[in-house]
Amino acid sequence: MTGRAALRGLFGTLAAVAAAEVTVRAAGGFSGDLPAPTQVLAAAGEQLADGEFTDAVGATLRVWAYGMLIAVGVAVPAGFLLSSIRALGTACQAIVEFLRPIPSVALIPLALLVFPAPDRMKTSLVVYASVWPILLNTLYALRQVDRVQLDTLKVFGFGAAARAWFVSLPSSVPFILTGVRVSASVALIVAISTELLAVGDTGIGTYLAQTQSAGGQTDQMLAGALWAGVIGLLINGALTTAERRAARWWPVSGKEGVA
Amino acid sequence: MLTIDALTHSYPGGHTAVDDLSLAVEAGELVTVVGPSGCGKSTLLRCIAGLQRPTGGRVLLNGDEIRDVPDSLAMVFQSYGRSLLPWLSVRDNVALVLRHRYGSRRERRAAALEALAEVGLADAAAKHPGQLSGGMQQRVAIARALAYGPKLLLMDEPFGSVDAQTREDLEDLLLALRARTPVTVVLVTHDIDESVYLGDRVVVLTGAPGRVLAELPVGLPADRDQIKTRQDPEFVRLRAEVGRLVREK
Amino acid sequence: MKALHPNALRLPLHLAARLWLALLLIGLWELTADAGPGSYFPPPSVIVRALHRVWFSGPASDFFLTEQARSDFPVSFGHLLSGWVLAAAAGIALGLLLGRSERAHDYLQPLLQLCRSVPPPALIPFFVVVFQLDTSMYVVTIAFGAVWPVLLNTLAGVRAVDPVKLDTARVYGMGRTAQLLRIVLPGAAPQIAAGLRIALGFGLILMVLSELVGTTSGIGARLVNAQRTFDIPSMWAGIALLGLTGWLLNAAFLLVENRLLRWHREN
Structure with a gap:
């Protein structure tokens, strides 16, 4: 980003916030449902010192991180297995096409029944939802592995497992990272969705749902959503940077990935 | 033969x-x-x-x-850009294929540097293939093939x-x-x-x-x-x- | 007896190679599942029967839809469609603006990045307070989530339009509006279509979620009510119905997309 673009961005953001502030104050005063941006920012500041809120954020992030870790651990090896055994890959493709259209949140009621422990329930749904993008990107990556690279190592006496480790895995890294980035935002969405519906749990979603049922202080709710957005932004930023770094050493041809 | x-x-x-x-x-x-x-x-x-x-x-x-x-047997392919691994340094590209020749990483790297010196690329050892010209990349591929110590070398439109x-x-x-x-x-x-x-x-x-x-x-x-x-x-x-x-x- | 043409066997073999594992697993599930009333994993046959009973056992004059289906489908799909259309209109308009004007892009980029990063479910409680459980709550939730893929894809598509084509248009005296309608929009169409298809999937997820939270009407509300009354087969029927819906929407969209954008693939 150039200096001028940054300055414009700052100005645009300030102008939008100011416009919202004036509109809200002119229309409804302080008591309406719509809080003014300054009120939201004040609430966001207070939440930083509120142990209940920071615990909720920690709980959501813990579920998110465990879920992502398990999803990567399941999806990447599964991708390798399915593309090395062709008959199995073909047969599993039908199952993937059958399961993937099910909106992951439709499984929340089922998960609420099956897993009595909220953490386990949330983690399972996060894993379920975030496995697909990583798996599909891994499968896609393995179809793109360069034949010449594989042949080269074969000529130099490398077996199938060594070729997978030294060629297929590293050349899949950029695609796997794309899958992880897509999954990371899906995982956050699913974690918060589940928390909205899981009574007696902790997490950002639970905090927001409780604030709503306790009479609805909208400034606190928007502040909570704002923090969720900041977290999402940071995660996405970190993963995008990782992807760029990887792309510098991995000039893989036609690198697009599957969104 | x-x-x-x-x-x-x-x-x-x-x-x-x-x-x-x-x-x-x-x-x-x-x-x-x-x-x-x-x-x-x-x-x-x-x-x-x-x-x-x-x-x-x-x-x-x-x-x-x-x-x-x-x-x-070793082989040099026409598409040097595709036969070198872009995520490894030039030295490691050569050292990788010596895994069955030498036990330790130190020996492999030393042998790789020696082979690179033979083709006049001692200075480029730490670079990645993408940073080299096509001709230099093909030199790396040749160094890699020779470091492997083959009896028979196949070259496909090198x-x-x-x-x-x-x-x-x-x-x-x-x-x-x-x-x-x-x-x-x-x-x-x-x-x-x-x-x-x-x-x-x-x-x-x-x-x-x-x-x-x-x-x-x-x-x-x-x-x-x-x-x-x-x-x-x-x-x-x-x-x-x-x-x-x-x-x- | 006539010998079979070798190709005659290809399709059945292909199907068998693709489906054997799915059928095997469904068969195993059917055989091992507990068919009792309290079972969390009822056999597939029970789920299919419940799917038929709850949604599709109505009179032929109503296209076999049950009364519940006739009251829930229009509500759910009405929300989905309105939210999606809203998201499409806003996303394409904003995407065109930001894609064509470097200045507008600079001014709005940080704010849009932040808004895009807010997980849509985090706003549902707020929308519930502001809009109550009115139609607008569902539509706004869906539109807020679905707008981002449309916006980002339109933006990327517009920026990728061949500058030579635009220069050519300018040389021949084409106006700005004509350029937008005849060159930019068609050029970005494939990307926009991809964004609209992803948005449909997002919209379906948010439709279900907002109904699960709202619990008053729609397929999602039936799902959560079935769970609370331990009517497990109906709950599974709801999940199956939503899966089917997701699949059908995607397939239908791809069909339309392929029709409309045939010129693009032929190029």
Whole structure:
């Protein structure tokens, strides 16, 4: 980003916030449902010192991180297995096409029944939802592995497992990272969705749902959503940077990935 | 050393790339294989390398039939950009293939640096392939093949994707390296001049499906020079002869 | 007896190679599942029967839809469609603006990045307070989530339009509006279509979620009510119905997309 673009961005953001502030104050005063941006920012500041809120954020992030870790651990090896055994890959493709259209949140009621422990329930749904993008990107990556690279190592006496480790895995890294980035935002969405519906749990979603049922202080709710957005932004930023770094050493041809 | 006996290869779908091709290569020889494009040159090399099982005939290395990739064989591909691993440094690209030769990483890296020095790339060891020019990348591929210490070196259009000047430099590099190491080379090319300039013997293939049309011994001194050799009457005669054969249908 | 043409066997073999594992697993599930009333994983046959009973056992005059289906489908799909259309209109308009004007892009980029990063479910409680459980709550939730893929894809598509084409248009005196309608929009169409298809998937997720939270009407509300009353087969029927819907929407969209953008693939 150039200096001028940054300055414009700052100005645009300030102008939008100011416009919202004036509109809200002119229309409804302080008591309406719509809080003014300054009120939201004040609430966001207070939440930083509120142990209940920071615990909720920690709980959501813990579920998110465990879920992502398990999803990567399941999806990447599964991708390798399915593309090395062709008959199995073909047969599993039908199952993937059958399961993937099910909106992951439709499984929340089922998960609420099956897993009595909220953490386990949330983690399972996060894993379920975030496995697909990583798996599909891994499968896609393995179809793109360069034949010449594989042949080269074969000529130099490398077996199938060594070729997978030294060629297929590293050349899949950029695609796997794309899958992880897509999954990371899906995982956050699913974690918060589940928390909205899981009574007696902790997490950002639970905090927001409780604030709503306790009479609805909208400034606190928007502040909570704002923090969720900041977290999402940071995660996405970190993963995008990782992807760029990887792309510098991995000039893989036609690198697009599957969104 | 290498005996190809009635080699035939047809791809599924019916295309026959190589048909009843027989050829013998002596130890220490540099044989160039030339022919019109699509005459099955690459298929021939892939069958020798054991990357592909021929659908008919046999390939024998020191009397043993090749069923898998032989241990004493290395190969240089035309697409250097695709055969080097872009995520490893140049040194590690060379060191990687020495895993079965040396036990420790230190030894492998030392051997890799030595090989890179042989091709004049000692300074580029820490760079990644993407930072090098095409000619330099192909030097790395050659260093990698020679560090592996093969008895038989296969080269598939090794200088086909670089500019003319680089091409001449690489040709001379190959001749110099070969004078120092006792390696047998089979080099496939579609460039008639190159086949004569590099070869001890030129094998001309027919158009698809590939068959041996002629074998021409090259009566040029071992010490060759880009300018003098190319003016030698023997070179001019051979080039015309090979050119006539290649164009013959 | 006539010999079979070799191709005659290809399709059945292809199907068998693709489906054997799915069928095997469904068969195993059917055989091993507990068919009792309290079972969390009833056999597939029970789920299919419940799917038929709850949604598709109505009179032929109503296209076999049950009364519940006739009251829930229009509500759910009405929300989905309105939210999606809203998201499409806003996303394409904003995407065109930001894609064509470097200045507008600079001014709005940081704010849009932040808004895009807010997980849509985090706003549902707020929308519930502001809009109550009115139709607008569902539509706004869906539109807020679905607008981002449309916006980002339109933006990328517009920026990738061949500048030579635009220069050519300017040389021949084409106005700004004509350029937008005849060159930019068609050029970005494949990307926009991809964004609209992803948005449909997002919209379906948010439709279900907002109904699960709202619990008053729609397929999602039936799902959560079935769970609370331990009517497990109906709950599974709801999940199956939503899966089917997701698949059908995607397939239908791809069909339309392929039709409309045939010129693009032929290029």
